[in-house]
Amino acid sequence: MFSKILKLAGLFSVCAAILLFSNIKPVSASALENVRGWANNSTYGYISFNCLDDGYAGHFTLTFPFVFNVPPCAYNQHGVNLDANNNFSGDAWNSVLGFITFSSASSTPDDTFRSHCSSCVSGTCSACYEENSRQVFGYMQVKTTGEWIKLDGLAIPTQITNYLDPQPGIFSGYATSSFGAISFNCANDGSCATNNYLVKIGPLEIRQMIAPNWGNTEACSLGANQAILKWNRRSGTQTGYQVIVSTANSTSTGVVYNSGQISNTATQASVSSLAYDTPYYWFLKLWDDTGTSTAWRQFNTSGTKDWISDNYARNLQIGNAKTFTTYKHEFPRPLFTWSPTEITIATTSNSFLSNSSYYNDSNTPQSCSIGLCALTWSTSDPGATILSTTTASTSIIFLKATSTTVTLTSTDNDIYTCSTSTVLNVNYALPLWKEVKATSTH
Numbered sequence: 001m002f003s004k005i006l007k008l009a010g011l012f013s014v015c016a017a018i019l020l021f022s023n024i025k026p027v028s029a030s031a032l033e034n035v036r037g038w039a040n041n042s043t044y045g046y047i048s049f050n051c052l053d054d055g056y057a058g059h060f061t062l063t064f065p066f067v068f069n070v071p072p073c074a075y076n077q078h079g080v081n082l083d084a085n086n087n088f089s090g091d092a093w094n095s096v097l098g099f100i101t102f103s104s105a106s107s108t109p110d111d112t113f114r115s116h117c118s119s120c121v122s123g124t125c126s127a128c129y130e131e132n133s134r135q136v137f138g139y140m141q142v143k144t145t146g147e148w149i150k151l152d153g154l155a156i157p158t159q160i161t162n163y164l165d166p167q168p169g170i171f172s173g174y175a176t177s178s179f180g181a182i183s184f185n186c187a188n189d190g191s192c193a194t195n196n197y198l199v200k201i202g203p204l205e206i207r208q209m210i211a212p213n214w215g216n217t218e219a220c221s222l223g224a225n226q227a228i229l230k231w232n233r234r235s236g237t238q239t240g241y242q243v244i245v246s247t248a249n250s251t252s253t254g255v256v257y258n259s260g261q262i263s264n265t266a267t268q269a270s271v272s273s274l275a276y277d278t279p280y281y282w283f284l285k286l287w288d289d290t291g292t293s294t295a296w297r298q299f300n301t302s303g304t305k306d307w308i309s310d311n312y313a314r315n316l317q318i319g320n321a322k323t324f325t326t327y328k329h330e331f332p333r334p335l336f337t338w339s340p341t342e343i344t345i346a347t348t349s350n351s352f353l354s355n356s357s358y359y360n361d362s363n364t365p366q367s368c369s370i371g372l373c374a375l376t377w378s379t380s381d382p383g384a385t386i387l388s389t390t391t392a393s394t395s396i397i398f399l400k401a402t403s404t405t406v407t408l409t410s411t412d413n414d415i416y417t418c419s420t421s422t423v424l425n426v427n428y429a430l431p432l433w434k435e436v437k438a439t440s441t442h
Helices: 002-023 111-116 216-222 312-318
Strands: 035-041 045-048 079-082 088-094 098-101 127-130 135-142 148-150 199-201 205-211 227-235 240-246 255-258 268-271 279-287 336-339 351-354 357-359 365-367 373-379 393-397 403-412 417-427
Touching (some): 035 079, 035 088, 088 135, 111 127, 111 135, 199 227, 216 417, 227 240, 336 403, 351 403, 357 403
Antiparallel strands (some): 035 199, 098 135, 240 255, 240 279, 351 393, 357 365, 403 417
């Protein structure tokens, strides 16, 4: 009799499963959503943010005497996405509450949260992420009941580590609901050893590309026709990178530099021997700890993320939003001599002479002269008197007998500026000696 009951229960379970399979419809293409993992609530348990992270059997409120071998997302697809403008969309899932949505909210209990994320407008999103404060603002909503869940309502609101952190894209903190707090990270309550859950931005993503990062200091000492290209991750773990620099908007045409795949966690690449006054496109691909690569990402300064860090004027003049531009020519080379070699205090005989040069648009060195180079003399002795701070030759009267730095700064007509400094030992003048014949006394 008991065995018959078990068989009937099993048959009922199968029928119930078939019924549930047939009635549940796909919700969204979760494979395209980038938020992964689970949050946790003490009343209703886990909240899944992407069906790729759980099997279908995990969605049932009933207990079945067998295991479902159904691939994730085969049914009841769901997923949450954080887009390039830091706005949330899509649906999370809880086995009791059903779908919890971020999408298409025509209004929320409090729309003032949108001031933190300008592109999150009513009707398009109900929650957004502000990178500066690392905080999530807004709401998600239980579809079946209409209840709003506030993401920034507790003393420890929902947060995400931003791209400047060593491990970006990790959620933490809590959301507020009528059925209790929703925790986004087991580290919140120290339960990771027994109750391991976490919400994060799942795949490896490139957040920001920066060019050319080759300022006056490097251009003066190492040359102007080079660049350092930098990047930051939005999420994931980087194990390798590839950089391509090209004169054409292509990864295969006009390529002047191709690093190939490099196994390294570095976040910058140095590119040398570039042409002067030339706009360059550059492309970046990263690899994660599973050996999976991102798609090629192109530098684009017109976006909200990528930016030019140096040579602003020339980049603005050329105005191609997808390139960085090298300097027009080499930077000036300041150089000076002085006499006498032994510098003394309180004398006008300490003479300094500039032998500086600048470079024209043909990148040919020319001797500096007034009108073609702006020269500036300075010294670390605050009491020193420089007879002329802007001429090619000058004299300096020092008032301290100590080690003193003398600096010459040269600026050409393109406002390219370099400096050179020399440390001089300033001494007292030797006393005048007069030989006096000794006299004898008797």
